[in-house]
Amino acid sequence: MEEAKRDEEEPKQQQIWSWGAGTEGQLGTGKLEDEYLPQLLHLPFLYSAGSISTLACGGAHAIALTSVGKVFTWGRGTTGQLGHREMLNSLHPKPVSSLQSYVITHVSAGWSHSGFVSEIGLLFTCGDGSFGQLGLGDYRSQSTPVKVDYFANNFVNQIACGMRHSLVMLKGNQVYGFGSGKRGQLGISRDKIKSVNLPQVTCGLEDVQIVSISANGDHSAAISADGHLYTWGRGFAGAADANFPQLSLSSLRCTKAALGWNHGLLLTGDEEVLMLGGNYHGGLCDLEKMSAVKHRSDSSRATLNEVIGLDGVKVVKIAAGAEHSALVTGRTWGWGEHGQLGLGNTNDQTIPQTVSLSPDIQNKEASLNVYCGSGFTFAIRCSREQIYESINPENRTMKSRNVSYKCSAVVSHVKLLSLFPHLQRNVWFGILKASYQ
Protein backbone atom coordinates (compact mmCIF):
# COMPACT_ATOMS: atom_id res chain seq x y z
CA MET A 1 0.00 0.00 0.00
CA GLU A 2 2.79 2.33 0.87
CA GLU A 3 4.30 1.66 -2.53
CA ALA A 4 1.09 2.58 -4.26
CA LYS A 5 0.78 5.74 -2.27
CA ARG A 6 4.22 6.85 -3.20
CA ASP A 7 3.50 6.22 -6.85
CA GLU A 8 0.43 8.40 -6.68
CA GLU A 9 2.44 11.21 -5.24
CA GLU A 10 5.19 11.00 -7.82
CA PRO A 11 3.38 12.62 -10.71
CA LYS A 12 3.44 15.90 -8.84
CA GLN A 13 7.13 15.83 -9.55
CA GLN A 14 6.66 14.94 -13.20
CA GLN A 15 4.94 16.99 -15.88
CA ILE A 16 4.28 15.98 -19.46
CA TRP A 17 3.66 18.24 -22.45
CA SER A 18 2.87 17.36 -26.06
CA TRP A 19 2.49 19.33 -29.28
CA GLY A 20 2.35 18.95 -33.07
CA ALA A 21 0.25 16.66 -35.27
CA GLY A 22 -2.64 15.26 -33.27
CA THR A 23 -5.30 13.99 -35.66
CA GLU A 24 -4.83 10.34 -34.63
CA GLY A 25 -4.90 11.05 -30.91
CA GLN A 26 -1.13 10.73 -30.59
CA LEU A 27 -0.78 13.80 -28.36
CA GLY A 28 -2.71 12.21 -25.51
CA THR A 29 -4.74 15.38 -25.15
CA GLY A 30 -8.05 13.57 -25.65
CA LYS A 31 -8.60 15.58 -28.82
CA LEU A 32 -8.01 14.91 -32.52
CA GLU A 33 -6.35 18.23 -33.22
CA ASP A 34 -2.93 19.60 -33.99
CA GLU A 35 -1.48 21.70 -31.17
CA TYR A 36 0.87 24.55 -31.94
CA LEU A 37 1.90 25.13 -28.34
CA PRO A 38 2.98 22.65 -25.66
CA GLN A 39 -0.07 21.21 -23.89
CA LEU A 40 0.30 20.15 -20.29
CA LEU A 41 -1.28 16.70 -20.08
CA HIS A 42 -3.47 15.27 -17.37
CA LEU A 43 -3.05 11.51 -17.40
CA PRO A 44 -4.38 10.17 -14.12
CA PHE A 45 -4.71 6.61 -15.37
CA LEU A 46 -1.13 6.53 -16.48
CA TYR A 47 0.11 8.10 -13.28
CA SER A 48 -1.48 5.34 -11.25
CA ALA A 49 1.17 3.00 -12.65
CA GLY A 50 4.09 5.15 -11.52
CA SER A 51 5.96 7.90 -13.26
CA ILE A 52 7.07 7.67 -16.86
CA SER A 53 10.65 6.54 -17.30
CA THR A 54 10.73 6.82 -21.06
CA LEU A 55 8.55 7.49 -24.09
CA ALA A 56 8.77 6.12 -27.61
CA CYS A 57 7.01 8.07 -30.36
CA GLY A 58 6.25 6.56 -33.76
CA GLY A 59 4.43 7.57 -36.95
CA ALA A 60 1.26 8.52 -35.10
CA HIS A 61 1.35 6.55 -31.85
CA ALA A 62 3.20 6.77 -28.57
CA ILE A 63 4.38 4.24 -25.98
CA ALA A 64 5.04 5.15 -22.35
CA LEU A 65 7.16 2.92 -20.14
CA THR A 66 6.60 3.49 -16.43
CA SER A 67 8.95 3.26 -13.50
CA VAL A 68 7.55 -0.14 -12.58
CA GLY A 69 7.96 -1.63 -16.05
CA LYS A 70 4.37 -1.22 -17.26
CA VAL A 71 3.47 -0.10 -20.77
CA PHE A 72 0.77 2.32 -21.96
CA THR A 73 0.05 3.20 -25.59
CA TRP A 74 -2.15 5.69 -27.45
CA GLY A 75 -2.66 7.28 -30.89
CA ARG A 76 -3.15 5.44 -34.17
CA GLY A 77 -3.88 1.76 -33.75
CA THR A 78 -5.22 0.78 -37.17
CA THR A 79 -2.57 -1.89 -37.76
CA GLY A 80 -2.43 -3.10 -34.17
CA GLN A 81 0.56 -1.03 -33.10
CA LEU A 82 -1.05 -0.13 -29.75
CA GLY A 83 -1.24 -3.80 -28.71
CA HIS A 84 -4.77 -3.37 -27.35
CA ARG A 85 -6.12 -6.55 -29.03
CA GLU A 86 -7.95 -4.41 -31.59
CA MET A 87 -7.11 -2.36 -34.65
CA LEU A 88 -8.47 0.93 -33.32
CA ASN A 89 -7.09 4.33 -32.39
CA SER A 90 -6.97 5.33 -28.74
CA LEU A 91 -7.31 8.95 -27.64
CA HIS A 92 -5.98 8.23 -24.16
CA PRO A 93 -3.13 6.13 -22.77
CA LYS A 94 -4.30 2.57 -22.20
CA PRO A 95 -2.32 -0.26 -20.63
CA VAL A 96 -1.04 -3.05 -22.86
CA SER A 97 -2.73 -5.73 -20.84
CA SER A 98 -1.05 -8.73 -22.43
CA LEU A 99 2.30 -7.46 -21.12
CA GLN A 100 0.99 -7.01 -17.56
CA SER A 101 2.82 -10.06 -16.26
CA TYR A 102 6.19 -8.85 -17.58
CA VAL A 103 8.51 -6.12 -16.38
CA ILE A 104 9.29 -4.17 -19.55
CA THR A 105 12.61 -2.32 -19.66
CA HIS A 106 12.80 -1.01 -23.22
CA VAL A 107 10.26 0.09 -25.86
CA SER A 108 10.41 1.38 -29.43
CA ALA A 109 7.78 2.81 -31.80
CA GLY A 110 8.13 2.63 -35.58
CA TRP A 111 5.89 4.11 -38.27
CA SER A 112 3.17 1.53 -37.60
CA HIS A 113 4.70 -1.17 -35.41
CA SER A 114 5.98 -1.43 -31.84
CA GLY A 115 8.62 -3.38 -29.94
CA PHE A 116 8.92 -4.22 -26.22
CA VAL A 117 11.81 -5.83 -24.34
CA SER A 118 11.36 -7.42 -20.91
CA GLU A 119 13.86 -7.44 -18.05
CA ILE A 120 14.63 -11.08 -18.74
CA GLY A 121 15.49 -10.32 -22.37
CA LEU A 122 12.28 -11.38 -24.10
CA LEU A 123 11.23 -9.46 -27.22
CA PHE A 124 7.61 -8.75 -28.18
CA THR A 125 6.36 -7.02 -31.33
CA CYS A 126 2.96 -5.91 -32.62
CA GLY A 127 1.45 -3.77 -35.36
CA ASP A 128 2.01 -3.75 -39.09
CA GLY A 129 3.85 -6.84 -40.26
CA SER A 130 3.43 -6.44 -43.99
CA PHE A 131 7.17 -6.06 -44.57
CA GLY A 132 8.23 -8.71 -42.04
CA GLN A 133 9.14 -5.99 -39.52
CA LEU A 134 7.68 -7.98 -36.60
CA GLY A 135 10.29 -10.72 -37.08
CA LEU A 136 7.70 -13.47 -36.61
CA GLY A 137 8.38 -15.39 -39.82
CA ASP A 138 5.36 -14.07 -41.71
CA TYR A 139 3.89 -10.90 -43.14
CA ARG A 140 0.85 -10.69 -40.90
CA SER A 141 -0.05 -7.80 -38.62
CA GLN A 142 -0.62 -8.40 -34.91
CA SER A 143 -2.93 -6.45 -32.59
CA THR A 144 -1.39 -7.84 -29.42
CA PRO A 145 2.34 -8.15 -28.65
CA VAL A 146 3.71 -11.51 -29.78
CA LYS A 147 6.92 -13.00 -28.40
CA VAL A 148 9.61 -13.20 -31.08
CA ASP A 149 10.52 -16.86 -30.82
CA TYR A 150 13.61 -16.44 -32.96
CA PHE A 151 15.29 -14.96 -29.88
CA ALA A 152 13.91 -17.53 -27.44
CA ASN A 153 17.43 -18.60 -26.51
CA ASN A 154 18.95 -15.12 -26.54
CA PHE A 155 18.79 -12.15 -24.21
CA VAL A 156 17.48 -9.14 -26.12
CA ASN A 157 18.68 -5.74 -24.88
CA GLN A 158 17.13 -3.25 -27.29
CA ILE A 159 14.84 -2.96 -30.30
CA ALA A 160 14.73 -0.01 -32.70
CA CYS A 161 11.72 0.30 -35.02
CA GLY A 162 11.98 2.26 -38.27
CA MET A 163 9.40 2.94 -40.96
CA ARG A 164 9.24 -0.63 -42.26
CA HIS A 165 12.15 -2.35 -40.54
CA SER A 166 13.45 -3.27 -37.09
CA LEU A 167 16.88 -3.68 -35.52
CA VAL A 168 17.56 -5.77 -32.44
CA MET A 169 20.60 -5.70 -30.18
CA LEU A 170 21.34 -8.71 -28.02
CA LYS A 171 23.17 -8.81 -24.74
CA GLY A 172 26.62 -9.57 -26.05
CA ASN A 173 26.06 -6.79 -28.55
CA GLN A 174 25.13 -8.70 -31.67
CA VAL A 175 22.84 -6.69 -34.00
CA TYR A 176 20.05 -8.17 -36.15
CA GLY A 177 17.78 -6.66 -38.78
CA PHE A 178 14.39 -7.67 -40.24
CA GLY A 179 11.60 -6.15 -42.31
CA SER A 180 12.06 -4.06 -45.44
CA GLY A 181 15.64 -3.98 -46.67
CA LYS A 182 15.23 -2.15 -49.93
CA ARG A 183 17.47 0.75 -48.98
CA GLY A 184 20.05 -1.42 -47.23
CA GLN A 185 18.63 -0.60 -43.78
CA LEU A 186 18.95 -4.19 -42.50
CA GLY A 187 22.66 -4.37 -43.21
CA ILE A 188 22.41 -8.10 -43.78
CA SER A 189 23.75 -8.42 -47.32
CA ARG A 190 25.83 -6.69 -49.95
CA ASP A 191 23.00 -7.31 -52.40
CA LYS A 192 19.66 -5.59 -52.45
CA ILE A 193 17.15 -7.40 -50.23
CA LYS A 194 13.47 -6.62 -50.59
CA SER A 195 12.43 -7.88 -47.17
CA VAL A 196 12.98 -10.64 -44.63
CA ASN A 197 10.49 -11.74 -41.97
CA LEU A 198 12.98 -13.44 -39.65
CA PRO A 199 15.93 -11.71 -37.93
CA GLN A 200 19.30 -11.90 -39.68
CA VAL A 201 22.67 -10.78 -38.38
CA THR A 202 23.79 -7.32 -39.49
CA CYS A 203 27.14 -7.67 -41.28
CA GLY A 204 30.33 -5.97 -40.22
CA LEU A 205 29.51 -5.32 -36.56
CA GLU A 206 30.51 -8.76 -35.31
CA ASP A 207 33.77 -7.51 -33.80
CA VAL A 208 32.40 -4.21 -32.53
CA GLN A 209 30.93 -3.76 -29.08
CA ILE A 210 27.64 -1.98 -29.83
CA VAL A 211 25.89 -0.20 -26.98
CA SER A 212 22.88 1.36 -28.70
CA ILE A 213 20.90 1.12 -31.92
CA SER A 214 18.52 3.54 -33.68
CA ALA A 215 16.15 3.31 -36.62
CA ASN A 216 13.77 5.74 -38.32
CA GLY A 217 12.53 6.09 -41.87
CA ASP A 218 14.83 3.86 -43.92
CA HIS A 219 17.88 4.73 -41.82
CA SER A 220 19.74 2.60 -39.28
CA ALA A 221 22.49 3.52 -36.84
CA ALA A 222 24.52 1.99 -34.02
CA ILE A 223 26.95 3.44 -31.51
CA SER A 224 29.88 1.42 -30.21
CA ALA A 225 31.30 1.38 -26.69
CA ASP A 226 34.13 3.65 -27.81
CA GLY A 227 31.66 6.20 -29.19
CA HIS A 228 31.95 5.39 -32.88
CA LEU A 229 28.89 5.89 -35.03
CA TYR A 230 27.90 3.39 -37.71
CA THR A 231 25.12 4.17 -40.19
CA TRP A 232 23.47 2.11 -42.92
CA GLY A 233 20.38 2.21 -45.11
CA ARG A 234 19.17 5.21 -47.05
CA GLY A 235 21.95 7.70 -47.77
CA PHE A 236 21.82 11.14 -46.15
CA ALA A 237 21.67 14.27 -48.30
CA GLY A 238 21.53 12.40 -51.59
CA ALA A 239 24.46 10.10 -50.79
CA ALA A 240 24.28 6.51 -52.00
CA ASP A 241 22.45 3.94 -49.86
CA ALA A 242 24.69 1.74 -47.71
CA ASN A 243 23.89 -1.98 -47.63
CA PHE A 244 25.89 -2.56 -44.46
CA PRO A 245 27.20 -0.47 -41.54
CA GLN A 246 29.63 2.32 -42.39
CA LEU A 247 31.84 3.95 -39.80
CA SER A 248 31.29 7.72 -39.73
CA LEU A 249 34.37 9.74 -39.00
CA SER A 250 36.51 7.65 -36.70
CA SER A 251 37.61 10.64 -34.61
CA LEU A 252 34.02 11.29 -33.55
CA ARG A 253 32.87 10.25 -30.09
CA CYS A 254 29.09 10.00 -29.87
CA THR A 255 26.87 9.30 -26.92
CA LYS A 256 23.56 9.29 -28.75
CA ALA A 257 22.14 9.19 -32.25
CA ALA A 258 18.60 10.31 -33.18
CA LEU A 259 17.42 9.62 -36.71
CA GLY A 260 14.76 11.32 -38.82
CA TRP A 261 13.65 10.41 -42.35
CA ASN A 262 16.27 12.57 -44.06
CA HIS A 263 18.54 13.65 -41.26
CA GLY A 264 20.27 12.36 -38.16
CA LEU A 265 21.44 14.10 -35.00
CA LEU A 266 24.49 13.07 -33.01
CA LEU A 267 25.27 14.07 -29.48
CA THR A 268 28.98 14.04 -28.76
CA GLY A 269 30.84 13.47 -25.53
CA ASP A 270 31.49 17.22 -25.49
CA GLU A 271 27.73 17.88 -25.45
CA GLU A 272 27.85 19.23 -28.93
CA VAL A 273 25.23 18.37 -31.57
CA LEU A 274 26.15 17.45 -35.13
CA MET A 275 23.78 16.73 -37.97
CA LEU A 276 23.88 14.25 -40.83
CA GLY A 277 22.00 15.17 -44.00
CA GLY A 278 18.99 17.38 -43.50
CA ASN A 279 18.46 18.83 -46.92
CA TYR A 280 14.67 18.58 -46.57
CA HIS A 281 12.64 20.12 -43.82
CA GLY A 282 14.69 18.57 -41.04
CA GLY A 283 15.61 20.40 -42.62
CA LEU A 284 17.36 23.36 -42.13
CA CYS A 285 16.85 23.34 -45.88
CA ASP A 286 19.20 26.21 -46.02
CA LEU A 287 22.43 24.33 -46.37
CA GLU A 288 24.29 27.50 -47.21
CA LYS A 289 23.65 28.80 -43.75
CA MET A 290 25.27 25.80 -42.19
CA SER A 291 28.95 25.44 -41.63
CA ALA A 292 30.22 22.06 -42.67
CA VAL A 293 32.72 21.41 -39.98
CA LYS A 294 33.71 17.85 -40.44
CA HIS A 295 34.07 15.74 -43.51
CA ARG A 296 34.53 12.07 -43.71
CA SER A 297 37.70 11.05 -45.43
CA ASP A 298 35.48 8.88 -47.62
CA SER A 299 33.55 11.52 -49.52
CA SER A 300 30.84 9.17 -50.79
CA ARG A 301 28.96 9.59 -47.52
CA ALA A 302 27.20 12.64 -46.21
CA THR A 303 29.13 15.17 -44.21
CA LEU A 304 28.52 16.05 -40.61
CA ASN A 305 27.39 19.57 -39.95
CA GLU A 306 27.31 21.77 -36.94
CA VAL A 307 23.88 23.00 -35.93
CA ILE A 308 24.00 26.77 -36.11
CA GLY A 309 22.36 29.08 -33.63
CA LEU A 310 23.29 27.17 -30.50
CA ASP A 311 26.17 29.51 -29.75
CA GLY A 312 28.09 26.98 -27.75
CA VAL A 313 25.17 26.05 -25.48
CA LYS A 314 25.73 22.58 -24.09
CA VAL A 315 23.16 20.05 -25.17
CA VAL A 316 22.07 17.18 -22.98
CA LYS A 317 19.27 15.47 -24.89
CA ILE A 318 18.47 15.12 -28.57
CA ALA A 319 15.43 13.80 -30.42
CA ALA A 320 14.46 13.68 -34.08
CA GLY A 321 11.05 13.44 -35.72
CA ALA A 322 10.66 12.70 -39.42
CA GLU A 323 11.49 16.28 -40.38
CA HIS A 324 11.98 18.16 -37.14
CA SER A 325 14.27 17.98 -34.14
CA ALA A 326 14.27 18.88 -30.48
CA LEU A 327 16.98 19.20 -27.95
CA VAL A 328 17.23 19.94 -24.27
CA THR A 329 17.36 22.64 -23.15
CA GLY A 330 14.06 22.93 -24.92
CA ARG A 331 14.90 24.14 -28.40
CA THR A 332 13.24 22.90 -31.58
CA TRP A 333 13.67 23.46 -35.29
CA GLY A 334 12.75 22.00 -38.69
CA TRP A 335 9.37 21.51 -40.34
CA GLY A 336 6.62 23.28 -38.44
CA GLU A 337 3.43 22.92 -40.46
CA HIS A 338 1.60 20.95 -37.75
CA GLY A 339 2.94 23.02 -34.92
CA GLN A 340 5.36 20.24 -34.02
CA LEU A 341 7.93 22.85 -33.04
CA GLY A 342 5.67 24.07 -30.23
CA LEU A 343 6.25 27.72 -31.03
CA GLY A 344 2.60 28.66 -31.46
CA ASN A 345 2.66 28.77 -35.25
CA THR A 346 3.12 26.61 -38.35
CA ASN A 347 6.36 28.13 -39.56
CA ASP A 348 9.42 26.07 -40.44
CA GLN A 349 12.57 26.98 -38.54
CA THR A 350 16.12 26.55 -39.74
CA ILE A 351 17.70 27.58 -36.45
CA PRO A 352 16.89 26.01 -33.05
CA GLN A 353 14.20 28.00 -31.23
CA THR A 354 13.45 27.98 -27.54
CA VAL A 355 10.11 26.40 -26.61
CA SER A 356 8.38 27.85 -23.63
CA LEU A 357 6.86 25.07 -21.54
CA SER A 358 5.78 26.92 -18.44
CA PRO A 359 6.96 29.89 -16.43
CA ASP A 360 8.81 27.84 -13.86
CA ILE A 361 10.48 25.48 -16.30
CA GLN A 362 13.48 27.71 -16.66
CA ASN A 363 14.20 27.65 -12.96
CA LYS A 364 16.69 25.37 -11.35
CA GLU A 365 14.22 22.77 -10.22
CA ALA A 366 13.87 20.61 -13.27
CA SER A 367 15.52 18.29 -15.71
CA LEU A 368 13.86 17.76 -19.06
CA ASN A 369 13.65 14.96 -21.53
CA VAL A 370 12.28 15.24 -25.03
CA TYR A 371 10.89 12.72 -27.55
CA CYS A 372 9.83 13.19 -31.19
CA GLY A 373 7.31 11.21 -33.22
CA SER A 374 6.96 11.72 -36.97
CA GLY A 375 5.09 15.02 -36.69
CA PHE A 376 4.76 15.51 -32.95
CA THR A 377 6.80 16.06 -29.81
CA PHE A 378 6.65 15.20 -26.10
CA ALA A 379 8.57 16.72 -23.22
CA ILE A 380 8.80 15.32 -19.69
CA ARG A 381 10.02 17.26 -16.71
CA CYS A 382 11.46 15.58 -13.65
CA SER A 383 11.88 17.41 -10.40
CA ARG A 384 15.21 18.22 -8.88
CA GLU A 385 14.38 16.00 -5.92
CA GLN A 386 14.02 13.05 -8.25
CA ILE A 387 17.37 13.71 -9.81
CA TYR A 388 19.16 14.09 -6.52
CA GLU A 389 17.53 10.98 -5.23
CA SER A 390 18.63 9.07 -8.26
CA ILE A 391 22.18 10.28 -8.60
CA ASN A 392 23.03 9.75 -4.98
CA PRO A 393 24.82 6.39 -5.21
CA GLU A 394 23.57 5.25 -1.80
CA ASN A 395 19.98 5.99 -2.63
CA ARG A 396 20.30 4.42 -6.03
CA THR A 397 21.37 1.13 -4.62
CA MET A 398 18.86 1.28 -1.84
CA LYS A 399 15.85 2.10 -3.97
CA SER A 400 17.06 0.20 -7.01
CA ARG A 401 14.55 -0.07 -9.82
CA ASN A 402 12.03 2.37 -8.52
CA VAL A 403 14.47 5.18 -8.52
CA SER A 404 16.63 4.38 -11.47
CA TYR A 405 13.63 4.36 -13.77
CA LYS A 406 12.07 7.44 -12.33
CA CYS A 407 13.82 9.83 -14.60
CA SER A 408 15.21 8.85 -17.94
CA ALA A 409 17.79 11.57 -17.64
CA VAL A 410 19.36 9.54 -14.93
CA VAL A 411 19.30 6.36 -16.92
CA SER A 412 21.31 8.08 -19.59
CA HIS A 413 23.76 9.39 -17.03
CA VAL A 414 24.43 5.86 -15.97
CA LYS A 415 24.97 4.81 -19.56
CA LEU A 416 27.31 7.71 -20.13
CA LEU A 417 29.35 6.83 -17.13
CA SER A 418 29.84 3.30 -18.23
CA LEU A 419 30.78 4.53 -21.70
CA PHE A 420 33.23 7.18 -20.65
CA PRO A 421 34.69 6.32 -17.28
CA HIS A 422 37.49 8.82 -17.79
CA LEU A 423 34.94 11.59 -18.33
CA GLN A 424 32.90 10.65 -15.33
CA ARG A 425 33.07 13.91 -13.43
CA ASN A 426 32.83 16.21 -16.40
CA VAL A 427 29.92 14.46 -18.00
CA TRP A 428 28.07 14.10 -14.77
CA PHE A 429 28.32 17.72 -13.75
CA GLY A 430 28.00 18.94 -17.31
CA ILE A 431 24.63 17.36 -17.65
CA LEU A 432 23.30 18.52 -14.36
CA LYS A 433 24.48 22.03 -14.87
CA ALA A 434 22.93 22.25 -18.29
CA SER A 435 19.70 20.69 -17.08
CA TYR A 436 19.33 23.29 -14.42
CA GLN A 437 19.96 26.37 -16.47
Next chain:
Amino acid sequence: MSYDNVEIEDMEWNEELQAFTYPCPCGDFFQITKDDLQLGEEIARCPSCSLYITVVYNQEDFLRDKDKSKKKDLEPAKQLPISVA
Protein backbone atom coordinates in the same frame (compact mmCIF):
# COMPACT_ATOMS: atom_id res chain seq x y z
CA MET B 1 9.02 20.83 -54.26
CA SER B 2 8.22 17.15 -54.25
CA TYR B 3 9.15 15.63 -50.88
CA ASP B 4 10.43 12.41 -52.45
CA ASN B 5 10.22 10.16 -55.49
CA VAL B 6 8.56 6.87 -54.59
CA GLU B 7 8.17 3.82 -56.81
CA ILE B 8 4.64 2.48 -57.07
CA GLU B 9 5.85 -0.93 -55.81
CA ASP B 10 6.86 0.74 -52.54
CA MET B 11 3.34 2.10 -52.05
CA GLU B 12 0.66 0.05 -50.30
CA TRP B 13 -2.88 -0.52 -51.54
CA ASN B 14 -5.42 0.67 -48.99
CA GLU B 15 -8.78 -0.99 -49.51
CA GLU B 16 -10.65 1.48 -47.34
CA LEU B 17 -9.28 4.55 -49.10
CA GLN B 18 -9.23 2.78 -52.48
CA ALA B 19 -5.84 4.35 -53.01
CA PHE B 20 -2.13 3.57 -53.01
CA THR B 21 -0.51 5.11 -49.94
CA TYR B 22 2.94 5.95 -48.62
CA PRO B 23 3.86 7.34 -45.16
CA CYS B 24 3.97 11.13 -44.90
CA PRO B 25 6.35 12.63 -42.30
CA CYS B 26 3.39 14.37 -40.65
CA GLY B 27 1.96 11.00 -39.63
CA ASP B 28 -0.73 10.77 -42.32
CA PHE B 29 -0.37 9.10 -45.75
CA PHE B 30 0.30 10.34 -49.24
CA GLN B 31 -2.49 8.98 -51.45
CA ILE B 32 -3.15 8.37 -55.15
CA THR B 33 -6.06 6.44 -56.71
CA LYS B 34 -5.94 3.95 -59.60
CA ASP B 35 -8.00 6.40 -61.65
CA ASP B 36 -5.34 9.05 -61.09
CA LEU B 37 -2.64 6.62 -62.22
CA GLN B 38 -4.60 5.66 -65.35
CA LEU B 39 -4.80 9.35 -66.20
CA GLY B 40 -1.04 9.65 -65.86
CA GLU B 41 -1.12 11.65 -62.61
CA GLU B 42 2.25 11.50 -60.87
CA ILE B 43 1.57 13.44 -57.69
CA ALA B 44 0.36 11.72 -54.52
CA ARG B 45 -0.86 14.22 -51.94
CA CYS B 46 -1.22 14.10 -48.19
CA PRO B 47 -4.72 15.15 -47.06
CA SER B 48 -3.34 16.59 -43.81
CA CYS B 49 -0.53 18.82 -45.02
CA SER B 50 1.08 20.63 -47.91
CA LEU B 51 3.59 17.90 -48.77
CA TYR B 52 3.37 15.68 -51.86
CA ILE B 53 5.47 12.99 -53.50
CA THR B 54 6.15 12.05 -57.11
CA VAL B 55 5.04 8.50 -57.90
CA VAL B 56 7.31 6.58 -60.26
CA TYR B 57 5.29 4.09 -62.33
CA ASN B 58 4.47 2.91 -65.80
CA GLN B 59 1.11 4.28 -66.92
CA GLU B 60 0.62 1.38 -69.32
CA ASP B 61 0.54 -1.10 -66.42
CA PHE B 62 -2.56 0.63 -65.12
CA LEU B 63 -4.24 1.00 -68.49
CA ARG B 64 -3.82 -2.75 -68.95
CA ASP B 65 -5.29 -3.34 -65.49
CA LYS B 66 -8.24 -1.24 -66.50
CA ASP B 67 -8.88 -3.44 -69.56
CA LYS B 68 -8.60 -6.56 -67.45
CA SER B 69 -11.02 -5.34 -64.85
CA LYS B 70 -13.48 -4.36 -67.56
CA LYS B 71 -13.35 -7.88 -68.94
CA LYS B 72 -13.84 -9.31 -65.47
CA ASP B 73 -16.89 -7.15 -64.99
CA LEU B 74 -18.31 -8.36 -68.23
CA GLU B 75 -17.88 -12.07 -67.66
CA PRO B 76 -20.21 -12.50 -64.69
CA ALA B 77 -22.61 -10.14 -66.38
CA LYS B 78 -23.03 -12.62 -69.19
CA GLN B 79 -23.83 -15.38 -66.77
CA LEU B 80 -26.17 -13.33 -64.70
CA PRO B 81 -27.94 -11.01 -67.07
CA ILE B 82 -30.71 -10.28 -64.61
CA SER B 83 -28.42 -8.73 -62.07
CA VAL B 84 -27.12 -6.33 -64.69
CA ALA B 85 -30.54 -5.01 -65.52
